[in-house]
Amino acid sequence: MMTDGIFEKKASFISWCIEEYAAANKFFGRDVANDFAKKNVFEFLGNHYDVLHTQGKSYILASIEDFIKTGEC
Numbered sequence: 001m002m003t004d005g006i007f008e009k010k011a012s013f014i015s016w017c018i019e020e021y022a023a024a025n026k027f028f029g030r031d032v033a034n035d036f037a038k039k040n041v042f043e044f045l046g047n048h049y050d051v052l053h054t055q056g057k058s059y060i061l062a063s064i065e066d067f068i069k070t071g072e073c
Contacts (some may be wrong), residue, residue: 013045
């Protein structure tokens with residue numbers, strides 16, 4: 001079970017990912033959130049939070065892009 005603190009950190013990180021991905025690709029945040037949900041990106045980000053949240057923006061966005069294209073980590 002996830003503690004409230006880690007849940008909040010992951011939620012904040014995922015929200016940041018949505019906004020940064022949207023800004024980088026000139027999309028609306030709500031469209032990115034819907035696309036992420038359809039393509040299991042939220043699960044990917046949650047499962048790999050420990051590593052991803054320590055990386056820079058370029059690496060994180062590239063990882064998301066790779067996951068969307070391949071469906072694999």
